[in-house]
């Protein structure tokens with residue numbers, strides 16, 4: 001599918017790309033939105049041929065996210081399908097240096113591949129640039145998350161991407177927490193950007209989808225031909241919903257970030273809270289780095305609740321507006337104690353509750369947290 005090009009040859013602001021990219025050509029009576037194309041096959045002789053090879057609704061999404069991140073985009077059935085695709089770039093017997101704190105499913109895939117003898121893993125504190133630099137020596141791929149889920153550490157993106165490049169390793173940055181509105185890893189030297197589109201990009205807790213954005217054509221070509229073969233694809237309806245979400249992601253991320261910053265300040269002074277992890281706080285260890293490479297600090301924060309796992313669980317049960325649920329990045333505020341999941345790594349404190357801040361009124365959100373903490 002060809003799409004309309006709205007740029008006059010100039011680079012558009014990301015807030016305009018979210019709205020304007022991936023639209024059909026402007027012919028009379030054309031729809032403004034890319035239609036949901038339900039097709040398993042196409043008339044022979046064109047570029048797509050079969051539904052596993054291409055879909056116009058994917059193309060509209062891929063063009064939009066590709067422009068936002070500054071690379072070539074491929075959609076997948078989920079964030080973890082994109083993780084699996086990416087790890088296939090590692091040769092047999094290869095080495096992956098990976099952030100110790102990262103999405104538990106990404107670390108779970110690495111652990112299983114290591115157990116099966118497919119590759120070996122070096123876990124490293126991603127905010128310790130010196131340690132990352134040594135872990136990259138002899139590695140084939142560097143797995144970066146920043147800010148990390150759910151520890152909220154911030155990597156020095158230009159430095160760690162350069163370390164990977166010098167070592168001849170592919171650098172992959174999971175940009176799910178920040179979104180391209182707040183952080184563009186390819187500008188900082190990353191080879192690949194990964195998204196759980198499920199989260200902020202789609203934004204309404206109603207769709208599972210993933211994406212990779214490639215800075216290099218050879219990676220794009222390998223991944224695209226592999227995707228045809230494996231078939232971990234999103235349905236056209238999911239892709240359409242995700243693109244509809246992307247149209248407002250800049251406004252949602254802006255509001256979530258503003259709410260999160262205000263709540264982080266108030267929670268820090270609350271007697272029931274031991275520690276707040278949010279790079280937007282001036283005394284957070286990641287504050288200076290985040291300020292240098294992000295345009296805002298995002299809508300996710302973590303708190304450590306006084307009184308251990310039990311007090312943290314009680315807190316998550318007592319909210320009325322905030323939903324006790326896993327996942328993040330929706331319009332509605334959610335919270336959960338991460339260690340309730342057996343797969344969550346033991347260096348995440350038992351009493352850590354991750355908050356995904358939505359776009360509601362901040363005073364309503366605060367009142368609900370206050371009553372839940374004092375209950």
Ligand SMILES: *Cc1c(COP(=O)(O)O)cnc(C)c1O
Pocket residue numbers: 078079080081103105106149174176177195196197198199208209210
């Ligand atoms: C949720 C998440 C994933 C996995 O994505 P799914 O869409 O659930 O498969 C990967 N990375 C991060 C940072 C996530 O939050």
